[in-house]
Amino acid sequence: DGGITQSPKYLFRKEGQNVTLSCEQNLNHDAMYWYRQDPGQGLRLIYYSQIVNDFQKGDIAEGYSVSREKKESFPLTVTSAQKNPTAFYLCASSPTSGNRGEQFFGPGTRLTVL
Amino acid sequence: GENVEQHPSTLSVQEGDSAVIKCTYSDSASNYFPWYKQELGKRPQLIIDIRSNVGEKKDQRIAVTLNKTAKHFSLHITETQPEDSAVYFCAASPYGQNFVFGPGTRLSVLP
Numbered sequence: 001d002g003g004i005t006q007s008p009k010y011l012f013r014k015e016g017q018n019v020t021l022s023c024e025q026n027l028n029h030d031a032m033y034w035y036r037q038d039p040g041q042g043l044r045l046i047y048y049s050q051i052v053n054d055f056q057k058g059d060i061a062e063g064y065s066v067s068r069e070k071k072e073s074f075p076l077t078v079t080s081a082q083k084n085p086t087a088f089y090l091c092a093s094s095p096t097s098g099n100r101g102e103q104f105f106g107p108g109t110r111l112t113v114l
Numbered sequence: 115g116e117n118v119e120q121h122p123s124t125l126s127v128q129e130g131d132s133a134v135i136k137c138t139y140s141d142s143a144s145n146y147f148p149w150y151k152q153e154l155g156k157r158p159q160l161i162i163d164i165r166s167n168v169g170e171k172k173d174q175r176i177a178v179t180l181n182k183t184a185k186h187f188s189l190h191i192t193e194t195q196p197e198d199s200a201v202y203f204c205a206a207s208p209y210g211q212n213f214v215f216g217p218g219t220r221l222s223v224l225p
Contacts, residue, residue: 042215105157
């Protein structure tokens with residue numbers, strides 16, 4: 001699939017380690033988002049970025065960090081401060097920040113803490 | 115802030131029957147309501163959306179209705195097929211703000 005990609009697909013982490021999840025898009029979208037998905041729950045917003053070099057916390061930002069140095073890239077770091085990081089992580093993008101419109105999702109990264 | 119509820123959490127229907135999933139929202143400023151379908155192990159994909167200036171939108175076997183007064187919107191799937199089996203998420207968003215997603219409905223279409 002083109003458009004928006006995430007890597008790796010599966011990631012295993014030991015407790016106390018930081019890990020970084022990659023998200024890249026070639027859709028020329030201004031806005032990018034990180035969501036966390038847990039079984040039986042909807043998508044919860046971690047961080048979002050409306051433009052390069054700018055990002056804001058979502059509903060569950062504690063224990064996570066992001067950067068937006070390039071329009072195409074929005075990596076998410078899961079730090080050791082995140083108490084329950086095992087989850088499915090989805091990255092998304094949308095054309096503009098003013099009118100969210102349709103969000104395009106990446107294929108996701110499944111993170112497991114051992 | 116916005117809060118979105120979704121019912122039912124699971125739904126089983128016979129192939130060929132109709133399925134209806136309902137969402138309610140709390141923020142009267144919300145004006146965009148997308149529906150996403152997520153097949154097992156795959157990414158969510160937009161299947162239909164509606165804006166607050168219309169009451170109904172249809173795309174082949176899928177339709178969405180919106181009742182702004184009651185603050186609810188529903189997804190209708192007619193003539194269900196096995197490939198419709200998936201988790202469906204609704205979302206609501208005021209203009210220029212982030213989506214709030216419902217918890218999802220797992221639809222199973224039984225042959």
